[in-house]
Amino acid sequence: xxxxxxxxxxxxxxxxxxxxxxxxxxxxxxxxxxxxxxxxxxxxxxxxxxxxxxxxxxxxxxxxxxxxxxxxxxxxxxxxxxxxxxxxxxxxxxxxxxxxxxxxxxxxxxxxxxxxxxxxxxxxxxxxxxxxxxxxxxxxxxxxxxxxxxxxxxxxxxxxxxxxxxxxxxxxxxxxxxxxxxxxxxxxxxxxxxxxxxxxxxxxxxxxxxxxxxxxxxxxxxxxxxxxxxxxxxxxxxxxxxxxxxxxxxxxxxxxxxxxxxxxxxxxxxxxxxxxxxxxx
Ligand SMILES: C[S@@+](CC[C@H](N)C(=O)[O-])C[C@H]1O[C@@H](n2cnc3c(N)ncnc32)[C@H](O)[C@@H]1O
Numbered sequence: 078x079x080x081x082x083x084x085x086x087x088x089x090x091x092x093x094x095x096x097x098x099x100x101x102x103x104x105x106x107x108x109x110x111x112x113x114x115x116x117x118x119x120x121x122x123x124x125x126x127x128x129x130x131x132x133x134x135x136x137x138x139x140x141x142x143x144x145x146x147x148x149x150x151x152x153x154x155x156x157x158x159x160x161x162x163x164x165x166x167x168x169x170x171x172x173x174x175x176x177x178x179x180x181x182x183x184x185x186x187x188x189x190x191x192x193x194x195x196x197x198x199x200x201x202x203x204x205x206x207x208x209x210x211x212x213x214x215x216x217x218x219x220x221x222x223x224x225x226x227x228x229x230x231x232x233x234x235x236x237x238x239x240x241x242x243x244x245x246x247x248x249x250x251x252x253x254x255x256x257x258x259x260x261x262x263x264x265x266x267x268x269x270x271x272x273x274x275x276x277x278x279x280x281x282x283x284x285x286x287x288x289x290x291x292x293x294x295x296x297x298x299x300x301x302x303x304x305x306x307x308x309x310x311x312x313x314x315x316x317x318x319x320x321x322x323x324x325x326x327x328x329x330x331x332x333x334x335x336x337x338x339x340x341x342x343x344x345x346x347x348x349x350x351x352x353x354x355x356x357x358x
């Protein structure tokens with residue numbers, strides 16, 4: 078599977094990454110060690126820091142959007158004012174897993190599978206699921222992000238794939254889906270530490286996560302495939318996420334781990350969030 082992403086180095090509270098031909102130097106609080114390859118950092122086309130505000134140095138070098146392929150999904154990237162560029166590559170192994178699991182289970186169950194992606198951002202996981210032939214529902218409160226995800230769908234020639242694009246608040250949407258009796262076979266949710274719904278509804282992971290998970294389990298089909306929960310919030314370790322899922326299932330397999338930014342062999346892996354999943358079997 079083609080992959081144009083690579084972690085080149087990390088350290089001194091920063092990460093150096095290659096996205097296609099473009100090398101970026103951005104903050105990363107957990108990189109508390111010393112860089113392994115200090116000489117590489119001068120290759121950065123642009124760097125971002127939060128010292129005295131939010132600043133790109135060399136933004137001219139990344140003024141135009143560019144495309145990369147990560148874990149088999151083409152993504153449009155663009156330097157935003159907040160230092161994000163439109164992809165979180167630590168989730169790429171999960172995209173691969175979602176695509177393979179849904180393809181395998183589609184064959185095994187002999188029916189269409191319905192995949193729901195909540196807090197879906199620029200759509201990497203949605204598009205990986207769509208590549209498996211799943212019917213997808215992609216939800217984010219930000220219209221700009223949903224538009225961006227649709228552009229990514231077109232880049233992957235998936236503009237006519239069965240994907241519902243929804244701009245809404247997660248909790249409001251799930252309550253409506255419960256009432257409408259819409260059900261999903263596989264659900265991914267990546268709740269932010271702090272976020273805003275479509276109409277400015279406050280989302281705080283510590284206050285809203287349990288309600289979100291209750292609703293997620295209400296919209297799960299009678300013969301589901303998985304629930305996958307990821308988080309970048311400090312304290313939400315792999316075991317914390319796994320224990321949250323265990324509340325809802327007496328049988329099945331539970332797996333959990335860290336999300337990692339990775340590079341060539343020998344480059345230190347850089348942890349960036351955690352995941353846990355329940356797999357029905
Ligand atoms: C950290 S990003 C998710 C990253 C994404 N899952 C990925 O791996 O590429 C959080 C997303 O949640 C969305 N969001 C925040 N609060 C929300 C809410 N209450 N309802 C729906 N989406 C929300 C934001 O617009 C943002 O796109």
